[in-house]
Amino acid sequence: MNPDFNAARDLPILVGSFFVLTAAIGVLRFPDLYTRLHASTKLVTLGSAGIFLGAYFEFREVDVAARIIAITLFQLLTTPVGAYTIARASYLRGLRPMLDAPDRDEWRALGSVVPEGEPAQAAPG
């Protein structure tokens, strides 16, 4: 067996990089902004968390563990918030989903979706 191989370090890295590649293919191939957001957000949190776990098992020290926990927690907190703001801005600028179903669109059922005092500019693209 290869002495370089360390299962606790290498298996999470392998799984994580596989998930990141899957997310990139999803970002490239999905038909719609909202489905692409789904691919990038969900898979990247899992994939990069795997890579960070592998980085911890490489070093097994307290200061490295502190930084890795900080990075992981920060990404787990901020990636959904970023995806939410992107989806909200795109929706409010008038980008409809590819499968446009008005009876399932709860924001459109409310009537005015533009926040108060903010102009709804017609968006090119």
Added chain:
Amino acid sequence: MIVNIALVTISVSILLVVYRVLRGPSWGDRIMAFDFLTVNVVALIVLVTIRNRLEVLLDAALVLSLLGFLGTVALTRFLLLGRVMR
């Protein structure tokens, strides 16, 4: 070594996503792909940390993930409101 395979995989995914940044039909696509790119670069920095045993680079990864989120929020605010701050 597995870390080299992971480095090549992450680099390929960065290349695939750069296509989405350049092409992306709407500006939301470009911002989303740029956010994805930042996360990928953070993962790449962590992999380089493992490969060369340079623990200092973890601080750079932490700061880059923070700046990536701030950039995403600023770009979406600019997209929606036409300004970043009052």
